[in-house]
Amino acid sequence: MTSKRPLVLIAATVDSGGGAGITADILSIHDHGAWGLPLVNAVSSQSLKRVAGIENISAAMFSNMLDVALSDWEEISAVKVGLMPDRKTLDIFLTALETKLKGVKVVWDPVLTATAGRLESADLKSNLSRILKVTTIFTPNLPEALELAGWDKARLKQDGVFELGRFFVKMGAKNVIIKGGHLGDSVATADDVFVSERLSFMMRLPKAAGDGAHGGGCALSSALAALLAKDYAPEDAAVLAKAYVYHGILDPDLQSDGGRPPVGHHGLICSLKYFPEIFEEGFPQKAEPFPLCPTQLGLYPVVDSVEWVETLLAMGVRTIQLRIKDKNDPQLAEKIKRSVFLSKTYKARLFIDDHYDLAIAAGAYGVHLGMEDLRTADLEKIRKSGLRLGVSTHGLYEMLKGLQLNPSYIALGHIFPTKSKVMPSKPQGVEKLAHEAALLENVVPTVAIGGIKLHNLADVLSTKVGSVALITGITQSDDPLLTTQKWLNLCKNGGDEI
């Protein structure tokens, strides 16, 4: 069997109230463009007020469902594991993840303490090492994380929640999200902590009034699994799934009858207002707004020489970037000065990549900085000098971090494979570009970059992105002048406004 949507295998329990478990999983997975294949391991009778009973599916029937899923479907792209009440089905499923499903992305939500009441889970603690080795994103809530790690509150107070996350990473988990929404009314925010070997950050949203919603953990983990199936990086999936659950908590689908309403399911998040605030150690948290630039910068070539700057400005290019990667180039300051002079002569916008001190000294229109540069750059100096700031981002997580700095534009990349730069992330493709550009519409100007050529330009321009940046589409073409003319005709006009 084939599917237009990537397939997500779900091992979890049915909630007869429809708010949590496999029902929430299927809805959340569908909302994120994937298709859920439910392997039911138990059925439970629940309402919004209580858990009245639970009965396990036989190991034989569970194995049968698993075998059919593995043999009759083309490719499983991700797996979500929820409540595993029975030790036999837990073992069957773990064995499948270690063998036939080896290498498939797995989100494991270790449900021990469901907020609806205590449902019995199989012993996850003694299987923890096996579980973490096959898991891509592990999503305990704070009480579950403490119980599984064997930590008490005193240890948590001493070492902190990031260290608790690292406990699971050291045991083999690739990424961990510890959900902090269960901390009671004394805490005003729902803070989730993300930890992996290369990245740690906290996602903060206001705590919604009331007791929260039923099925929030299920919705989060299954949205994560669907997003991994759609090739989102774990950190990008994390911010989008958290926004999804927040939307669902603010706007539940059912009226509460005294119990906690189930989380609402409203499709892919299309508004920035649901996304969390990001706190990443060493990354600037906030900045005063930089001067904006026009929403449509027009064609935006990125070039490495003054000669290119002059040639392209003379052809009518309105926005250009000088990107010289050799910081020891003895002519660097001179090249920047000369390019600034040319940009003023042609009344065009010149951004300088990386070298912000020289850009300030030469009076450039703006600077372009990457995520790593932003950690150390003197943003206040750039802003006070009146320069615009463009920032590079490679997915939703960096987009949110960049946005918190109130830049002049946000570059979204890389869209297609590129040979101009070694990229640490995967190409985002047009679907993700379209989503990000729509989120940022009327918020901040956007620029698409990476592998954009005349043959894929129409797809890029079909999104709400404001401008198109490129290197080799012009510099490596057989007839750069003719090609530039074609690009200028196709890209929206860069306008007279500076």
Ligand SMILES: Cc1ncc(COP(=O)(O)OP(=O)(O)O)c(N)n1
């Ligand atoms: C418009 C635009 N977008 C992205 C980049 C990449 O900048 P950065 O991340 O700083 O990487 P380098 O260009 O320095 O390799 C850019 N320069 N321009």
Ligand SMILES: Cc1ncsc1CCOP(=O)(O)O
């Ligand atoms: C500098 C940079 N940043 C993200 S992709 C990229 C390279 C763009 O070059 P090309 O247009 O040749 O793919």
Ligand SMILES: [Mg+2]
């Ligand atoms: Mg740079």
